[in-house]
Amino acid sequence: MGRGRVQLKRIENKINRQVTFSKRRSGLLKKAHEISVLCDAQVALMVFSSKGKLFEYATESCMERILERYERYSFTEIQCATDEIQQNGNWTWEHAKLKARMETLQRNLRINLWLNQFLSFRKRTKNCKNRITYLQRRRRRKLMWSRHIGS
Amino acid sequence: MGRGRVQLKRIENKINRQVTFSKRRSGLLKKAHEISVLCDAQVALMVFSSKGKLFEYATESCMERILERYERYSFTEIQCATDEIQQNGNWTWEHAKLKARMETLQRNLRINLWLNQFLSFRKRTKNCKNRITYLQRRRRRKLMWSRHIGS
DNA sequence: TAGCCTATGTATAACCT
DNA sequence: TAGGTTATACATAGGCT
Numbered sequence: 001m002g003r004g005r006v007q008l009k010r011i012e013n014k015i016n017r018q019v020t021f022s023k024r025r026s027g028l029l030k031k032a033h034e035i036s037v038l039c040d041a042q043v044a045l046m047v048f049s050s051k052g053k054l055f056e057y058a059t060e061s062c063m064e065r066i067l068e069r070y071e072r073y074s075f076t077e078i079q080c081a082t083d084e085i086q087q088n089g090n091w092t093w094e095h096a097k098l099k100a101r102m103e104t105l106q107r108n109l110r111i112n113l114w115l116n117q118f119l120s121f122r123k124r125t126k127n128c129k130n131r132i133t134y135l136q137r138r139r140r141r142k143l144m145w146s147r148h149i150g151s
Numbered sequence: 152m153g154r155g156r157v158q159l160k161r162i163e164n165k166i167n168r169q170v171t172f173s174k175r176r177s178g179l180l181k182k183a184h185e186i187s188v189l190c191d192a193q194v195a196l197m198v199f200s201s202k203g204k205l206f207e208y209a210t211e212s213c214m215e216r217i218l219e220r221y222e223r224y225s226f227t228e229i230q231c232a233t234d235e236i237q238q239n240g241n242w243t244w245e246h247a248k249l250k251a252r253m254e255t256l257q258r259n260l261r262i263n264l265w266l267n268q269f270l271s272f273r274k275r276t277k278n279c280k281n282r283i284t285y286l287q288r289r290r291r292r293k294l295m296w297s298r299h300i301g302s
Numbered sequence: 303t304a305g306c307c308t309a310t311g312t313a314t315a316a317c318c319t
Numbered sequence: 320t321a322g323g324t325t326a327t328a329c330a331t332a333g334g335c336t
Contacts, residue, residue, distance in 0.1 A: 155310080
C-alpha cells in the first residue's frame with residue numbers, strides 16, 4: 001500500500017520499521033474494532049513491539065473475559081481430544097499435542113500460584129504494617145494515659 | 152470500503168453480516184501476520200464469531216507463549232500498581248481494578264486446577280486399565296503354563 | 303457456504319514538517 | 320517521535336455464481 005509494493009519481510013531500516021509499526025498498529029486496532037461492531041464478534045488482540053511494549057484491544061475492553069473464554073475453548077478442545085484418545089486408543093498421535101498443551105497450562109498455573117503467593121504476601125505485609133501501627137498507637141495511648149494519671 | 156461507505160454499527164441483515172465477517176476476518180488475520188513479519192512484532196489475535204466459533208492467529212503459531220507473555224506483563228503491571236499503592240497509600244483508587252484482576256486470575260487458577268485434576272484422573276483411569284490388562288494377561292499365562300505342565 | 307468480479311473507499315509508504 | 324500530505328496499492332461491499 002502507499003507508494004510502491006511491499007515485500008512481506010522484516011523492514012531492516014529501524015526508523016522505517018518503527019514508523020510502519022506505529023501506523024499499521026493503529027490500522028489493525030481499528031479493523032479489530034470495526035469487525036467486532038459490524039459483525040457482533042468478540043475480539044482480543046495483543047501486539048508486542050520488538051522492544052517489548054504491549055498494545056492491546058479487546059471488545060468491550062474486557063480482555064480477561066475473552067482470555068477466559070479462550071481458555072474454556074481450549075479446555076473443551078482438550079477434553080474432546082482426550083475423549084477421542086479414550087475411544088479409538090490412538091494415543092501416540094495426540095500425545096505430543098496434548099503434552100505440549102498440558103505443559104503450557106502447568107506453566108500458567110505456576111504463574112497464577114506465584115501471583116497468589118505474591119498477593120497474599122502483600123496482604124500479610126500490609127496486615128503486619130497495620131499491626132505495627134496499631135501497637136504503636138496503643139503504646140502511645142498507654143504512655144499518654146500514664147502521664148495523665150501521673151499529672 | 153467497496154461500493155458505498157459503511158456505518159460503524161452492527162449489520163442487521165444476517166447473511167450480509169456473516170459474509171462481511173468472513174471477509175474482514177481473513178483481512179484482519181492477514182494484517183496481523185503482516186505487521187508481525189514487517190515490524191518484528193509478536194501478535195496474538197482471537198476472534199469469536201457471534202455463533203461462538205473461534206478463529207485465532209499468533210506469531211510463530213504459538214498462542215500459549217504470547218498469552219504467557221501477556222500474563223507476565225499483567226503481573227508486572229499489578230506489581231507496579233501494588234508498589235504504587237504501598238508508596239502513596241492511594242489504596243481506594245486502585246482497589247477495584249486490582250480486585251477485579253485478582254478475581255479473574257483466581258478464576259483462571261481454578262480452571263487450571265480443574266484441568267490438572269481432569270488430566271490426572273484420566274491418567275489414573277488409563278493406569279487402572281493397564282493394570283487390569285496386565286492382570287488378565289498374567290492369569291492367562293498362568294493358565295497356559297499349568298495346562299503345559301498338565302499335558 | 304465459499305469464491306470470483308469490479309467499482310470504490312481506505313490504508314499506508316515515502317516524504318516533509 | 321508524532322502528525323500532515325499525496326500517490327498508490329489494497330481491502331472490500333454488493334452483486335453474481
